[in-house]
Every structure is written in structure tokens, then in C-alpha cells.
Amino acid sequence: MRRLAALSVALACCLPALAAQARDTPTTKELLAASKPSEWRTPDPRDLVYMQLPQGRVVIELAPDFSPLHAANIRTLVRQGYFDGLAIVRVQDNFVTQWDDPNGDDGGDKAKMHPLGKAKATLPPEFTRPIDPKQPWTPLPDGDVYAPQVGFSGGFPVARDPAHGKEWLVQCYGMVGVGRDVPPDSGNGSALYAIIGQAPRRLDHNLAVAGRVLQGMPYLSALPRGTGPMGFYDKASERTPILSVKLAADLPPAQREKIQVLRTDSPTFHAMIDNARHGHNAFYPVPVGKLGICDIHAPVRVDGKPLL
Amino acid sequence: MRRLAALSVALACCLPALAAQARDTPTTKELLAASKPSEWRTPDPRDLVYMQLPQGRVVIELAPDFSPLHAANIRTLVRQGYFDGLAIVRVQDNFVTQWDDPNGDDGGDKAKMHPLGKAKATLPPEFTRPIDPKQPWTPLPDGDVYAPQVGFSGGFPVARDPAHGKEWLVQCYGMVGVGRDVPPDSGNGSALYAIIGQAPRRLDHNLAVAGRVLQGMPYLSALPRGTGPMGFYDKASERTPILSVKLAADLPPAQREKIQVLRTDSPTFHAMIDNARHGHNAFYPVPVGKLGICDIHAPVRVDGKPLL
Numbered sequence: 001m002r003r004l005a006a007l008s009v010a011l012a013c014c015l016p017a018l019a020a021q022a023r024d025t026p027t028t029k030e031l032l033a034a035s036k037p038s039e040w041r042t043p044d045p046r047d048l049v050y051m052q053l054p055q056g057r058v059v060i061e062l063a064p065d066f067s068p069l070h071a072a073n074i075r076t077l078v079r080q081g082y083f084d085g086l087a088i089v090r091v092q093d094n095f096v097t098q099w100d101d102p103n104g105d106d107g108g109d110k111a112k113m114h115p116l117g118k119a120k121a122t123l124p125p126e127f128t129r130p131i132d133p134k135q136p137w138t139p140l141p142d143g144d145v146y147a148p149q150v151g152f153s154g155g156f157p158v159a160r161d162p163a164h165g166k167e168w169l170v171q172c173y174g175m176v177g178v179g180r181d182v183p184p185d186s187g188n189g190s191a192l193y194a195i196i197g198q199a200p201r202r203l204d205h206n207l208a209v210a211g212r213v214l215q216g217m218p219y220l221s222a223l224p225r226g227t228g229p230m231g232f233y234d235k236a237s238e239r240t241p242i243l244s245v246k247l248a249a250d251l252p253p254a255q256r257e258k259i260q261v262l263r264t265d266s267p268t269f270h271a272m273i274d275n276a277r278h279g280h281n282a283f284y285p286v287p288v289g290k291l292g293i294c295d296i297h298a299p300v301r302v303d304g305k306p307l308l
Numbered sequence: 309m310r311r312l313a314a315l316s317v318a319l320a321c322c323l324p325a326l327a328a329q330a331r332d333t334p335t336t337k338e339l340l341a342a343s344k345p346s347e348w349r350t351p352d353p354r355d356l357v358y359m360q361l362p363q364g365r366v367v368i369e370l371a372p373d374f375s376p377l378h379a380a381n382i383r384t385l386v387r388q389g390y391f392d393g394l395a396i397v398r399v400q401d402n403f404v405t406q407w408d409d410p411n412g413d414d415g416g417d418k419a420k421m422h423p424l425g426k427a428k429a430t431l432p433p434e435f436t437r438p439i440d441p442k443q444p445w446t447p448l449p450d451g452d453v454y455a456p457q458v459g460f461s462g463g464f465p466v467a468r469d470p471a472h473g474k475e476w477l478v479q480c481y482g483m484v485g486v487g488r489d490v491p492p493d494s495g496n497g498s499a500l501y502a503i504i505g506q507a508p509r510r511l512d513h514n515l516a517v518a519g520r521v522l523q524g525m526p527y528l529s530a531l532p533r534g535t536g537p538m539g540f541y542d543k544a545s546e547r548t549p550i551l552s553v554k555l556a557a558d559l560p561p562a563q564r565e566k567i568q569v570l571r572t573d574s575p576t577f578h579a580m581i582d583n584a585r586h587g588h589n590a591f592y593p594v595p596v597g598k599l600g601i602c603d604i605h606a607p608v609r610v611d612g613k614p615l616l
Contacts, residue, residue: 093526094481145450145600173402173506182590197529198481198506198603202584202596218401218533221505225526276510282490288510292453295506 025279031271032262032299032306039266040301041155045248045256047071047211049078051099052243053088058216059257060176065135065154066169067126067208070178074189074210075247076119082190083245086114088223092231094197097220098179099242100190105232116190125184127205128166136265140273142290146201150293152264156212157293159204169209172199172294174217178208196221199294214259214300215307262299272296333587339579340570340607340614347574348609349463353556353564355379355519357386359407360551361396366524367565368484373443373462374477375434375516378486382497382518383555384427390498391553394422396531400539402505405528406487407550408498413540424498433492435513436474444573448581450598454509458601460572464520465601467512477517480507480602482525486516504529507602522567522608523615570607580604 026034047062064071077083089105090098103113137158139151147159150170157170171177176194180187187208194213213220223240226233233239248256262269276296278287300307334342357368372379385391397413398406411421445466447459455467458478465478479485484502488495495516502521521528531548534541541547556564570577584604586595608615 091530093529142453143451145452146596146598201598201600201603202592206592206594221401222399222530222532224530284510284514286514288454290454290509292509295509 024281025275026271028272028275028299029306029308031268031275032301032308035262035266035268039263039268040260041263042260043214045251046075048214048248048256048259049074049211049245050248050251050257051083051216051245053216053219053240054243055240056216056219057257058219059214059259060211061155061214061261062211063154063156063169063209066129066156067178067210069120069123070126070187070189070208070210073119073123074192077116077190078245078247079250080117080119081244082114082117082119083242086242087236087239088220088233088242089226089239090193090230090232091196091223091225093225095195095200095231096177096193097196097223098191098193100179100192102236102239104191116188119188119190121188122183122185123188123208125180125187126208127184128168131160131162131165131167136263138264138269138273140291140293140296142277142292144293146204152269152298155261155264155298157297159293166205168205170199170293171195171201171203171207171209172297173197174213174297175199176210176213177203178210180207194220214261215257215302258303260301262301264298269298272299332589333583334579336580336583336607337614337616339576339583340609340616343570343574343576347571347576348568349571350568351522354383356522356556356564356567357382357519357553358556358559358565359391359524359553361524361527361548362551363548364524364527365565366527367522367567368519369463369522369569370519371462371464371477371517374437374464375486375518377428377431378434378495378497378516378518381427381431382500385424385498386553386555387558388425388427389552390422390425390427391550394550395544395547396528396541396550397534397547398501398538398540399504399531399533401533403503403508403539404485404501405504405531406499406501408487408500410544410547412499424496427496427498429496430491430493431496431516433488433495434516435492436476439468439470439473439475444571446572446577446581448599448601448604450585450600452601454512460577460606463569463572463606465605467601474513476513478507478601479503479509479511479515479517480605481505482521482605484518484521485511486518488515502528522569523565523610566611568609570609572606577606580607 043061049060051058062071086101088099089102103109144150149160157172158167159170160167173195178187179191228234276291280287351369355370359366370379396407397410411417452458457468465480467478468475481503486495487499536542584599588595
């Protein structure tokens with residue numbers, strides 16, 4: 001009984017016994033099991049960044065449709081081995097986990113900084129892009145506190161301002177952003193962060209977004225929080241080292257994760273949105289009726305198994 | 309330079325050098341430093357629950373104005389030593405950390421369950437309360453995806469439905485909810501969870517809220533995620549044990565934390581809301597103009613020092 005009490009905190013997606021009742025709406029697991037192969041997208045291996053930490057691998061999908069110059073610069077850095085031997089420098093509760101070159105931070109030894117090599121030191125601030133009506137667009141109909149419109153495009157959460165013809169990636173949980181200095185062009189992809197708490201919407205269209213963590217998020221979110229200001233680690237020994245960062249494209253195919261993302265313009269993703277808004281079961285008898293942009297994510301599967 | 313690049317991911321609150329510029333709006337740190345003593349509330353020690361884990365202490369403030377019967381039942385359980393020796397049973401990424409009696413879960417030894425003793429096994433479902441116009445109410449003016457109105461009352465984030473005369477606590481990051489079974493009255497406070505990710509608004513007014521974590525949140529959010537379904541730990545050895553749970557009121561005053569919470573009807577909290585909406589500095593030159601209910605929290609200070 002108590003196990004069910006504990007289970008019952010879960011969302012409708014995880015109550016298989018109850019969902020079997022005729023009147024319950026399907027669970028996410030059931031929707032994905034019924035999905036067609038064509039509804040799943042295999043990311044381009046040049047867009048998949050594998051960050052190997054001691055505890056496991058984080059897979060990040062770059063978003064070149066939104067930040068092409070940052071994607072290209074990050075690929076250059078990765079291919080030069082720039083990130084190998086760097087570290088996670090900061091973990092701030094309910095905010096970000098950040099990784100970069102600790103020797104570039106206060107107290108670091110600048111002579112030991114990894115060189116940018118062929119990568120650019122500054123980039124145009126790819127904070128927004130023009131709305132392109134030809135791009136796939138799956139709107140969420142319930143509005144947003146911060147932006148005139150929200151929805152999904154290419155697997156990513158997006159906000160739009162039609163009056164100014166612009167859209168941008170929303171910095172939801174698991175999104176990976178580009179650290180920068182005060183000048184808007186000072187971000188170059190060598191300092192990156194992942195959102196590990198409530199989406200800090202203040203960052204939207206103020207910092208570029210490099211992409212999204214597809215796999216391995218707990219390796220970033222479950223780290224000890226730094227005790228220095230803003231969650232920086234005070235001691236080098238506290239930092240999780242980055243063993244290596246590679247592009248999937250540069251690994252033999254046998255070493256690549258067979259990773260796919262549900263297309264956000266697919267019938268199954270539309271069904272997931274409907275489910276989130278109108279779903280009900282014995283535990284949640286009244287549909288919530290609404291859905292916020294950071295309250296649903298494009299599902300990921302590895303070797304055909306959804307990461308739920 | 310790079311340190312500043314890393315720092316620059318932070319919100320306006322943490323750029324003291326930049327904020328010193330004449331045109332920058334104050335930082336949160338500055339606002340709190342200028343606050344008056346009368347703007348800080350000392351919670352009733354009968355509402356402060358100290359949960360001692362091996363890594364440190366979590367302090368939870370109960371919300372008896374919203375869930376008085378749950379608060380009373382939790383106090384009864386605490387005073388019976390019910391929670392001592394229980395454990396954190398579940399940590400699900402971007403969702404909850406949950407603690408209860410593992411022997412009540414599947415595979416547990418029911419004969420070894422801690423008895424509820426004088427505590428009640430079921431409670432009326434304190435999911436909402438009638439709107440009382442005499443209660444302090446600090447509205448947020450930018451709306452909400454899920455509720456007709458949002459704001460703060462007594463230090464807690466609240467959503468309101470004026471058409472039905474009801475309000476309820478919003479399950480933002482750090483809020484502590486009451487696990488239950490399918491029957492709405494089956495929650496009794498013996499199974500609790502804290503939100504460790506994006507606010508799961510689906511839970512609002514569907515599960516009771518016991519209160520809010522004031523201190524020690526990383527001890528709940530930085531735990532390894534459970535690898536079982538929904539983040540449950542598969543092995544007993546993975547669970548963080550709860551060493552003891554006590555009410556501040558039952559400790560000698562010298563052993564109590566000197567903890568205070570900024571009043572959410574105070575001028576300083578109003579200034580923080582204004583700052584979040586209209587603030588700007590060199591890093592964020594354009595005010596965001598909006599603020600969501602889970603994007604600001606009532607500050608906490610211990611021994612006069614804000615936990616920022």
C-alpha cells in the first residue's frame with residue numbers, strides 16, 4: 001500500500017495498472033510504444049557531443065538551426081581536444097552546472113589555459129533567429145508568462161515574438177547555454193552550462209543556446225553544489241574532471257549511441273501534448289487543461305528504449 | 309576574463325561590480341542588506357522541522373495556514389520519532405526527492421513498518437483553502453499558464469481561482485508535498501517529497517503541500533538519482549538514511565537555527581519583484597518585464613546572513 005502511496009506522486013505516465021482502466025488516457029510509455037519508426041529522428045552525428053565524465057557519459061545535441069556559428073565553433077574546439085582535461089567548475093542549486101577552463105577563472109594559471117586554436121574567440125550573438133514559416137512548428141496553446149508564443153521546432157522548446165519576427169530557444173531544464181562576458185559577442189562555446197532547475201527565463205534571448213542534453217543529465221544535476229559564490233567550487237579537487245569530449249561523427253559507428261529523438265511535429269508528440277493537457281486517471285481525475293513550454297520534452301530513446 | 313565569462317551566467321543579483329554603476333538596478337544582495345528588521349519573519353519553532361541527514365540538516369517550514377491538519381499530524385509523527393531511521397527512497401531527476409518508510413514499499417517488511425501511533429492514517433485532502441481577503445496577498449502581475457492568479461502569501465507561492473473562491477500552494481522548487489495513494493484522503497504526512505526540478509504544476513491542488521525547504525536544499529537535490537522506476541532506489545544500501553527529525557520547538561533554544569524568512573508583503577520583497585521584472589545592468593541591458601510564480605522565492609537568512 002505504501003509503495004503505491006509513494007508511487008502516486010508520479011505523473012500519469014507511470015501508473016500502468018491504473019492506466020489499463022478503460023477510461024484512463026494513455027500513458028507516455030504506451031504512446032511511445034505505439035509510435036511509428038518514422039516519428040523518430042536520428043540526430044546528425046556531427047551534432048552529437050559526447051562528454052565523458054568519470055561517472056558516465058553526457059550526450060548533448062547541438063542546435064545548428066538556431067546557433068550555427070556556435071555549433072561550428074564547438075565542433076572545432078571538440079576536434080582540437082580543447083575540452084579534454086577541463087572540468088565542471090560550478091554547480092549552483094536550482095540554476096546551472098557549468099564547465100569551462102578553470103585556468104581562465106580567477107586564481108587560475110593563465111599560462112596553462114587551453115588554446116582556442118582555430119576556434120574563434122568571439123561570435124555573433126546568436127540569441128534569436130528570424131521566424132521561418134517553413135520550419136516545423138508545433139505550438140503549445142496555453143500561452144506563456146514571458147513570450148507571446150511558445151512551441152516546439154526540431155525537438156527544441158522555442159519562444160516566438162511574431163510582432164518582431166523573431167524566435168529563440170527556451171532555456172528549460174537540460175538545455176545547454178553558452179557562457180559569455182558582458183559584450184554580447186564574447187561567448188564562443190568554450191564555456192557551457194546546463195540548466196539544472198526551474199527554467200531561468202531571464203536568460204532567454206540574452207545568451208546563446210548551444211543545444212540540449214539528451215542523455216546523462218543526472219551526471220550534471222546530481223553533483224555536489226559548489227560552496228563558493230554562485231556555486232563555484234572553491235577547490236580544484238572538488239571539480240569533476242572532463243575526461244574527453246568527442247563528436248559522435250568522429251567515432252567509429254560501432255561506438256556511437258543509437259540515439260533518437262521523437263519528432264516534435266509527429267502525431268505521437270501531439271498526442272503527448274494532448275495527454276498532458278487533457279489526460280486523467282484515478283489518481284488525477286481532473287485534467288489540468290494547460291501545459292507550459294518547459295513542462296514537456298521531446299522523448300529520447302537509446303537502442304529503441306525510451307529514457308523515461 | 310574567463311572567470312567573468314563564467315560569472316556572467318548569473319542573474320543580476322550577483323554582479324556587484326557592475327551593479328555599482330549608477331544606472332544599474334540594485335542586486336538582491338543590496339536590497340536585503342538595506343532591509344529593515346521588521347521585514348523579516350521568524351517562523352514559529354513548532355512549524356520548523358529539522359531533518360538530520362548524514363550530510364547535513366534540512367530545515368522545512370510547515371504551512372499550517374494552508375494545511376493545518378497535515379501540519380498537526382506531521383508534528384505528532386515527528387514527536388513520536390516516527391521518521392527517525394527512515395530513509396530517502398526515491399530521487400527522480402527533474403522531479404522529486406521523496407522520503408518515507410521503505411518497509412511500506414514493495415518488497416518491504418511490513419512487520420517492521422514504523423507505527424503511526426497517535427497520528428492519523430487519513431486526513432481531509434487539504435489541497436486548497438478558501439480565499440480569505442484578510443490574508444496578506446502580494447500578487448505577481450504577469451499571469452500564469454496554469455492558474456487565473458498567482459502571488460505570495462505568508463512567504464509561500466500561491467495560486468488563486470477567484471471564480472471559485474479557492475487558493476492553493478504552488479509546487480515550486482523546494483516546496484514539500486504530501487505523498488498519497490489514490491483516495492484523496494490517503495495522504496497523512498508520513499510520506500513527503502520535495503520538488504527538485506521544474507515546478508510540476510500538474511500536482512497543484514491535487515496533492516497537499518506540507519511546506520517549504522528553507523535550508524539544506526542541496527542535501528535533497530544533489531543526491532544520486534534512483535535507477536529503479538520513477539527514480540526509486542533498487543537497493544536499500546543506496547538510500548540516504550534519515551538520522552532524526554525534530555521540531556525546533558522541542559530543542560533547547562541554543563540548538564535552534566536563528567532562521568528568518570523575508571515577509572512577502574514587505575517593501576523589500578516588493579522591490580525584489582520590481583527588480584526581477586524591471587532590473588537591468590551591463591550584462592542584461594533589457595529588462596525582462598515579466599516574472600513567473602516559481603521564478604522568485606522569499607529569501608531566507610540564518611544568523612542574519614542571507615542564504616543566496
